[in-house]
Amino acid sequence: MASNQKQLDSHANNLANTATTAYKRQTSFVHAMASTRRGSQGEQLKVETRVDYSQGDIKETGNPLDIALDGDGFFAVEGPSGEVYTRNGQFQVDNEGVLETLDGFPVAWENLSGAIDTAGTPIIVNAEGVVRQNERELGRLKLMNFTDHQQLQSVDGGYFERPLELEETAHTAILRQGSLEGSNVSPIEEMIAMIGVQRRFSGASNVLSMINETYRRLTRLQ
Numbered sequence: 001m002a003s004n005q006k007q008l009d010s011h012a013n014n015l016a017n018t019a020t021t022a023y024k025r026q027t028s029f030v031h032a033m034a035s036t037r038r039g040s041q042g043e044q045l046k047v048e049t050r051v052d053y054s055q056g057d058i059k060e061t062g063n064p065l066d067i068a069l070d071g072d073g074f075f076a077v078e079g080p081s082g083e084v085y086t087r088n089g090q091f092q093v094d095n096e097g098v099l100e101t102l103d104g105f106p107v108a109w110e111n112l113s114g115a116i117d118t119a120g121t122p123i124i125v126n127a128e129g130v131v132r133q134n135e136r137e138l139g140r141l142k143l144m145n146f147t148d149h150q151q152l153q154s155v156d157g158g159y160f161e162r163p164l165e166l167e168e169t170a171h172t173a174i175l176r177q178g179s180l181e182g183s184n185v186s187p188i189e190e191m192i193a194m195i196g197v198q199r200r201f202s203g204a205s206n207v208l209s210m211i212n213e214t215y216r217r218l219t220r221l222q
Contacts, residue, residue: 010049011194014185022069022087023158023183025052025190053149056087056184058176064122065091065099068179069143073171076108076142077101077159083108084159085144085152090180093118099131103157112139125177145171 007028017023028049058068067089069075074085084105091099091107097115099107116123117133124132129141146152147167152160 006049008194011190014190015187015194018183018185018187018190020158020183021090022056022181023185024054024056024087025183025185026050027052050150051152051154052184054184056182058179058181060179062178064124064178065093066178066180067091067125067141068176068181069173070176070181071171071173073143073145073173074160076144078106078108079155079159080105082161084155084161086157086159087181088158089175108142110140110142114138125175127174127176129175141175143171143173145169145173 010026010028014025017025026049053072055070058070067075069087069089074087075089077084077086086101088101090102092102093099093116094104095118097118099116101107110129113136116138120134122133123138125141126132129143131138131141144162145168146162147169151163151166153163155161
């Protein structure tokens with residue numbers, strides 16, 4: 001029942017983020033593993049939650065500060081405790097000309113020659129991440145990719161942290177300015193999966209009730 005509850009939580013969270021920009025759905029698996037407790041035998045069930053990093057649909061917004069990633073890779077962002085990574089390219093520019101996320105985290109650059117002119121023409125971002133404004137090149141956005149995405153650690157706000165041992169690899173992402181990547185959640189698939197988990201949960205609950213009733217009868221007989 002605890003395993004089913006964990007799976008229900010994953011499906012409910014996916015459904016709640018159907019419209020969240022660049023959200024990556026979570027999937028839960030239940031598998032058996034050998035018991036590690038002293039004196040115990042057999043197996044115990046473990047629930048493992050994985051993130052599905054498959055591409056979401058890309059939708060045009062017309063906003064020059066919206067940038068979608070088409071392919072493998074992440075934007076690097078300067079978080080409160082160090083560099084974090086995100087697929088959400090919904091950016092804004094603060095009063096000092098700093099490109100940042102909607103949470104106020106500065107976007108990292110490979111190189112940067114100056115701030116964005118808030119009174120200038122809209123920025124132009126090419127497929128490689130080079131940013132230009134007023135016929136001047138400002139720099140290139142920093143993109144990252146890693147050998148094993150499942151080792152990334154999810155943090156609040158749709159960001160990911162990288163363990164020190166996780167190695168980098170070349171990204172394949174092409175930047176699409178004026179567009180955003182949507183969630184990769186299929187509401188219909190999530191609902192079907194949720195119904196199946198609810199049935200298993202209900203079945204386990206009924207079995208548990210039967211066992212409890214059997215114990216109560218045995219207790220009365222004694």
